[in-house]
Amino acid sequence: MTTGKVKGIIANLVTVEVDGPVSQNEICYIRLGETRLMAEVIKFAGQNAYVQVFESTRGLKVGNDVEFTGHMLEVTLGPGLLSRNYDGLQNDLDKLTGVFLQRGEYNFPLDKEKKWKFTPLAKVGDKVEAASWLGEVDENHQPHKIMVPFTFEGTYTVKSIAAAGEYRIEDEMAVLTDSEGNDHKVTMIQKWPVKKAITAYREKPRPFRLLETGVRTIDTANPICEGGTGFIPGPFGTGKTVLQHAISKQAEADIVIIAACGERANEVVETFTEFPELVDPHTGRKLMERTIIIANTSNMPVASREASVYTSMTIAEYYRSMGLRVMLMADSTSRWAQALREMSNRMEELPGQDAFPMDLSAIIGAFYARAGYVYLNNGKTGSVTFLGTVSPAGGNLKEPVTEGTKKVARCFYALEQNRADKKRYPAVNPIDSYSKYLDYPEFQEYISKLIDDEWIPMVNDMKTYLQRGKEIQEQINILGDDGVPVNYHEEFWKSEVIDFVILQQDAFDAIDAVCPLERQQYMLRLVMNICRHDYDFDSFLDVIDYFKRVINLCKQMNYSEFHSQQFEDYQKKLNDLLAEKQINA
């Protein structure tokens, strides 16, 4: 293996003079007394490798020894990843001793002693390739597939496979013979370099299946697809975290991975505290059973913050290869971009806008491209849905991270300070936000089958009412309440009904927090039916008073158990109220 010696140090960028070949992104360890600090090669020039150290470099000296490992930053993949809390380099945080994080303390991310109940899926003589399913174990009620390692190239023949029974992760599960007759042992675990996408699937079509989140302003107004991408930019204090937590709790996914990338530690602690208690609305089991948390909070080393998003994505792709639906949330991708900026700055690269590296938007694009809905080689499907948050500096959306993300993410949920100030939560601006999937013919066809042909036109109609309402509000603000015809007020209040009943949702109310698709259909039809009628009013004061009562009844319905007696009672009151003023066509 190649070795080297430290030649220079600027913060966590270290120059190493090497005695042999090194490759870009290769991992090395710098010796500092008894500790070994992990680092990654990010540039090479002459005899010098420039490495970014994943730890504090305090006390490092010129002349310290460096050992190169010959591989890139890898994660270990195998049963037992679920329910764990890792740092950005996949160290199990719960296994670390001591209250404070000690540098150079690395550990094995899985449990080597635990026995898993294995059921073979392949037989001797089967032809297999990378990612083929050899067998499965039960991991927290998820069928965790034991696969041919993704690094295997070409076709192999199964020479032997373990019988059903209990095994440890390092036990030999199968022997595969390659085309040249060499045997390869396979265990339950494999390694994969995080910066490379796992592409052992047959095809990646455009996403078309709706991913239900139970959040009306997403599912109804701007739906995200299974395998789709979206982003949530929001100035601080606009409810970004609450919205993100709601999605991770409720999304219709088999596996949820949360990458807490450079954000507040107390927010991660909230997840640590809440998730083991919360129940998954889809399965009735604890949310933590299907969740993996990658926590690299803002005070943890910057370079491993950069690694953390890749670590999360690689684990997501691993579960996708098992035919599972994975939801990956990264909060926040801006902190990741800032980590890139800090390194680029130390390497004295010529900066782009706001001192970010020139290739920032290419890096963001390549990362979002790893999400997707795929057909595996065996015809089954799997997906990685990715939602990233962006923390725009000064709340200004014209900054490089937001712009770079906007080019690649297909859904955009614009959190707005103004809505947040008015306590209209979730503070997603319905007019600025979009979902490009609504324009996909594949998605339209899917929704037509899932719901009906009327749905998408109705959603678009709803948006027209909102747009019109906004325009009228501006006119009223200029001309005054008396300065516009009464029916202007009626139009405006129709948009308020949509806002209060469909868009706003109480994330802290036990019932309103999750709104299943069936219920969303019911409420949208109800509200659009209200909007499509004409009403008989004498003055604008009547309009305001009347629609406030309409909104109140609809909101009470949102707070009631679907189709319960209480719900139906409110529905009846609402019908009576509507009958008072509606003009029958």
Add this chain to the structure above:
Amino acid sequence: MAKAFQKIYTQITAITKATCSLKATGVGNDELATVNGKLAQVVKIIGDDVTLQVFQGTEGIPTNAEVVFLGKAPSLKVSDQLAGRFFNAYGEPIDGGPAVEGEEVEIGGPSVNPVRRKQPYQLIATGIAGIDLNNTLVSGQKIPFFADPDQPYNQVMANVALRAEADKIILGAMGMTNDDYLYFRNVFSNAGVLDRIVSFVNTTENPAVERLLVPDMALAAAEYFAVKKQQKVLVLLTDMTLYADALAIVSNRMDQIPSKDSMPGSLYSDLAKIYEKAVQFPEEAGGGSITIIAVTTLSGGDITHAIPDNTGYITEGQLYLRRDSDIGKVIVDPFRSLSRLKQLVAGKQTREDHPQVMNAAVRLYADAANAKTKLENGFDLTDYDKRCLDFAKDYSDKILAIDVNINTTEMLDIAWELFAKHFKAEEVNIKQALVDKYWKK
């Protein structure tokens, strides 16, 4: 200062306003050195070229200055003797007292493992209603005052320090005027609370770069009391804007490319390293806590500037001061201020009606603001508008003004009295069960 075995270098190769460079070997990153007796720290090593950041500035440093490396990073001796003392940015006494004996710890130490933290759950009372009632603080929280330079934020901080129910209060003062420093000293001595206060002070008379050490010094002391002594520690940092300015100076001298508002690209990480020292330890780790209340001065109220903006993303809320012209007193602005952790304690450790009373009062206060706008625009006021205005005045005067010092239960009782004085129960919009129980007849 040099010991017998230490090598002395006397060949400086480059000098800038904040740094100097020399040829040296065997030097560790972040290591301390003295340059003609002035304290400096290693910030860059390229081969045998070593760059030092000189905290006091490089004025008068000759090219043949004596450089001695001390073989350690900046550190502080910690023990109970810290209590009641005043120190400079290097942790040296400035109150004329003896040097502190104790274990020497490096400042800017490692972060707490997130899985070893506990979710904050203990209320910290300050007696200021704008905080306790509307934006309750929780131990383990970090929150800044966003204040304009002309606002009395240091007086408010001193008030908080005196009233807060904390075992230790650590003051980290950066770029504080000498007058304010003397004010703090007086207030603390007169109140007879010196024994629970530790201060690290960098005044405007001291070099700017020195203040980079202050937050880490203060937090190293805080960690000693919170971890070793299991105490509830409150850290006051004022003014973090001047700290960030010092960061910008150093990064500029090192030819780093500035990002937004001339701040270094690492500003977010630099600030996060400080603020994230706020922590609630679990019982297994002694149950101590560190709470940080900071001051970030704004320029013309602009919160989109890189310093308040990055701060806002890191801290758990922010507090704004405002002079209420109706009563001529300073209040904590109930509209813009926010404590993100208040729901963890409000109504749980305080009386059950706290969240509802808080929201109702702020809502009525907002109605009063609308009425005021109406009045200013020459519209007629309704009876309700007038009552809102009267309520707002009482509310500011009897509860919000920062010179009012009462406990949360008293605040709630006064709020109910004011509701009953100015409104009908149905105008207040509080859950009926609470109205039945608390409405003052």
